[in-house]
Amino acid sequence: MISKRKRIWGWYFFDWASQPYSTLLLTFIFGPYFTDIAIGHYMGTGLDADAAAAKAQSFWGWGIAATSVIIAIVAPVLGAVADSTGRRLVWVWFFSAFYILGAWGLWWVAPGGxxxxLFWAVTFFGIGFIGMEFATIFTNALMPSLSDHDDLGAISGSGFAFGYLGGLVALVLMLGLFITAPQAPPEDFATELAGETGEEGEPLVPLEEEPLAPAGDPRPRAGEGPRTYLGLPPLLGEDSETQTGTRIVGPFTAVWYVIFMIPFFLWVKEPKTAVSRIDLRRAVGQVIELLKGLRFRDSLKAYLLSSLLYRDALNALYAFGAVYAKGVLGWSIGLIGIFGLVGAAAAVLAAWIGGRADRAFGPKPVIVVSILVLTLVCLVLVGMTREQIWGIALDPSSTQSDNILFFCGALIGAAGGSLQAASRTMMVRHTTPEEAAEAFSLYALSGKVTSFIAPALIALVTGISGSQRIGFSPLIGLFLLGMILLIWVNSKGEQSR
Structure with a gap:
């Protein structure tokens, strides 16, 4: 007999196992790597750097868009099938295979191909992404069977916290064991030229892209050989041409998932329900009836519209945050990785605290506070450059703007983690254990069917204004509209009826 505590911990392990797909592949490792090799390909066809970067981003964007369309079309039907047959775990098994296949296939995305x-990359990334999203739908659908209604907020928050911790650990392992850090200049590089002058008597100084490393710089010195961000020799050795240390992120993510899904499959069992055969016609009919029935379910309808807007804005903030850091402040990839670690660490703590606040006050106040924090972050991003923030002068030679963005990154991680956990709880309050898979597929549909809105608005406003900062301003409107729609959402969902 598996205890309630083990079932809950088994359910937590899905978040731990699956989170690296978002942390490592979508955001901090594979996404930037794909951009680099795509830019290299397009520059090889004769395009300049800016045009090549635009083509690379467009290629990646269309791949993600196509994947999102598939998820939006198929998710509600699969949810209805799962509810009508009474089977959820079998679908988690099935789509776990997609996750593993897609992640492992990224190993063959090598430079110069x-x-x-590029087509191989977006295809296999899409296969794995579909696997992650669909497995998540059916895992979320198991949530109502884990415990009593009053405990679900804390369970949801703890699950997200555990998942973010998994992503954080996976990112540290990738940076510390596989990925080569940039080398610092040798300590005696400047002193070798001290006192020497050029042909016209000017002091001869080293020509380099970055200032000389200060004493105590943790980067490996030139001549020491490749080192990771933890100062260790990379496990796969020198990879400047083959990029094996970066490409291993695909198999690493797949193996991580296989290992850490073991507790899930051992401890999470299917709730006892009536089991019937698959009937696609009936399932499609159920989806149509569910959509028609939304006109009589004002709270659920308002919540789906609200979450559609604020989740779209949050996903765009995740996706474009590193782009902002690179374009506006000129951050390196290594610094962006540290930025990701800060956000993930904040998300771990905030999701756990948010779960406790959810249990004490309900999910709606947690959602409202999280949206307000994210709106303020967007206001900071729109108004900041290295020289100023909304007219307040900053020292461009200092790290003032960098520190502000690091603080914003922590707020994004904290508020985003709490927002996602509380949103899952609010969805639970609008469904029953029998209809959970169908409800969460509808929740996934609302999050995917318009997932192009925020990126499209950012691209449009950036193009019109010619400013990357101002391009973030539509997110402010999306967050605020999402918060306004919460007025019509019953804080207790439909379980107060």
């Missing part, structure tokens, strides 16, 4: 490698 031409357009075929």
């Amino acid at each position: 031409g357009i075929g490698v």
Whole structure:
């Protein structure tokens, strides 16, 4: 007999196992790597750097968009099938295979492979992404069977916290064991030229892209050989041409998932329900009836519209945050990785605290506070450069703007983690254990069917204004509209009826 505590911990392990797909592949490792090799390909066809970067981003964007369309179309039907047959775990098994196949296939995305490698990359990334999203739907659908209604907020928050911790650990392992850090100049590089002058008597100084490393710089010195961000020799050795240390992120993510899904499959069992055969016609009919029935379910309808807007804005903030840091403040990839670690660490703590606040006050106040924090972050991003923030002068030669963005990154991680956990709880309050898979597929549909809105608005406003900062301003409107729609959402969902 499996205890209630083990069932809950088994359910937590899905978040731990699956989170690296978002942390490592979508955001901090594979996404930037794909951009680099795509830019290299397009520059090889004769495009300049800016045009190549635009083509690379467009290629990646269309791949993600196509994947999102598939998820939006198929998710509600699959949810209805799962509810009508009474089976959820079998679908988690099935789509776990997609996750593993898609992640592992990214190993073959090597530099210099031409357009075929780019298609391979978005295809296998899409397969794994579909696996992650669909497995998440059916895992979320198991949540109502884990405990009593009053405990679900804390369970949801703890699950997200545990998942973010998994992503954080996975990112540290990738940076510390596989990925080569940039080398610092040798300590005696400047002193070798001290006192020497050029042909016209000017002091001869080293020509380099970055200032000389200060004493105590943790980066490896030139001549020491490649080192990771923890100062260790990379496990796969030198990879400047083959990029094996970066490409291993795909198999690493797949193996991580396989290992840490073991507790889930051992401890999480299917709730006892009536089991019937698959009937696609009936399932499609159920989806149509569910959509029609939304006109009589004002709270659920308002909540789906609200979450559609604020989740779209949050996902865009995740996706474009590193782009902002690179373009506006000129951050390196290594610094962006540290930025990700700060956000993930904040998300771990905040999701756990948010779960406790959810249990004490309900999910709606947690959602409202999280949206307000994220709106303020967007206001900071729109108004900040290295020289000023909303007219307040900053020292461009200092780290003032960097520190502000690091603080914003912590707020994004904290508020985003709490927002996602509380949103899952609010969805639970609008469904029953029998209809959970169908409800969460509808929740996934509302999050995917318009997932292009925020990126499209950012691109449009950026193009019109010519400012990357101002391009973030539509997110402020999306967050505020989402918060306004919460007025019509019953804080107790439909379980107060």
